[in-house]
Amino acid sequence: MSRKRTMSLKKKLVLTGATGALVTGAVVTTMATGNAAAPDVVCKGSTVTLSGEGGAPAASSGTFPVGTKLKVTNLDNGQSTTVAVNGPSGSCVLLNNAAFDKVREPGKNLIRRARIERVGGGAAPAGATGAAGAPGAAGVQVPPATGEVVCKGSTVTLSGEGGAPAASSGTFPVGTKLKVTNLDNGQSTTVAVNGPSGSCVLLNNSAFDKVREPGKNLIRRARIERVG
Template structure:
């Protein structure tokens, strides 16, 4: 009579059972990148210093890997302060991923690769100077007289950056739909502009070149103390 030996194998939660003997086996799960802020654009702050980023989504100390999907270049930076974007790169960091002549990355992948939790970076705190909307005479910048808001103040604490895009004055936004009218005031010089949202971005209000010229301070690509109003 022929005897056949039957071998029964089963795998349950990473354990191999063979002939009644249990052995642990590796499941082979690899670390999955923590992709954050899907759909966000990445812009240039115009600030100097070694490669770094500011963020309104992650606290100081968070490490973010930013990849420009249009040229496959990437850089890993540490958040060192607040802004109104998921990831706002300073000059040195942006140079590592930019396409020539562009101050905006529309197809970006942002990954959290270390440090920090998802707690907001609290724009307008110690790193951002006086609270956004502070009255004239606040300790940041030259005291100016800023007229009171006439519309609904939105996105409190947001910074406003330059997209580097051409065309008549306009803005893009990740908060408001196309056609929304926003009034952006630079509280450090009292200058304001009203623009219409004409597309998406990763910021509450991202101004193109023509709009930013109306409110900028010389040499700065970032407005840290901004008031954004929805006026239509």
């Protein structure tokens, strides 16, 4: 190719800094500029449950500090909600009633296929908080632990699933026996893990009924023991 021809091609090749478009003669090709930020997807594989708490839509978290904004999408129905963290829990994100209603499927208290995105605030993850090893509430007698205390600081919620008392877990394999004690009322139940979840232990409805306080779908002060 002649020198004159080469120079002619160079003149027709223009990269516009404003649009990131490559103009080659009459053909315009859009090029990625790298400015578009990818979503900050966090806590991959986590399930999302509800806390049973009232108030305006909000979330609690054991991973992100108060003020962090999280977008939760239920991949089974495409519904999303964006909420701010207003307190600690033992889950990546735990939605209160008003927030969960925005993404729930009818009759379900668990989102098994969730996408969680950090969309504002809370740049630094916080450590999990809780009082799993604390004594019972005033006036409540809690027997000492007899098994291996695990997942300290975890809250316990219910999955909304039926059947005989059982649990799911993202920490222990199927067949593991876990004893869950509600330190606020002294009630305990021992169940076997029958499947996976994104929590240390997630109780189904009949198991949760054995340890729940009236009207609550969350045990904030739980002791979890591996007993078999």
